[in-house]
Amino acid sequence: MTFVLDASVALACVMPDETSKRAAAMLGRLTKTHAIVPSLWTYEVASALHNATRRGRITEADAVVALRSLVGLPLTHIEPEPVRLMEIAQMTGLTVFDGSYLALSMSRGLPLATFDDRLAAAAVKAGVQMLP
Secondary structure, eight states: OOEEEOHHHHHHHHOTTTOOHHHHHHHHGGGTSOEEEETTHHHHHHHHHHHHHHTTSSOHHHHHHHHHHHHTSOEEEEOOOHHHHHHHHHHHOOOHHHHHHHHHHHHHTOOEEOOOHHHHHHHHHTTOOBOO
């Protein structure tokens, strides 16, 4: 089953201090299907890895390896509709960036994979199925 993949799940698979079996299981689904991400996903992942190197959480070399592995995942990048992003942000109190994941889940009728508690709560309230 196709799903919307939040950057928090992908990063949990590559950050040494965040690795989780749940994240690995979610990404493991990508061997049988693909995920949908908002167009900002690559920038969000790259920025988080860059910030992690600045904070000493990961080496620059490991960040590059991690980024290459993540951008190599079977993902479909979709540009969410801008007005819908603002509506969701205003409705939920989420940032427009986090709302982009919710917008895709809602518009495509797809479950959402996230470790972001605020995003998950907004998704459940909106009736979006969460990926276990």
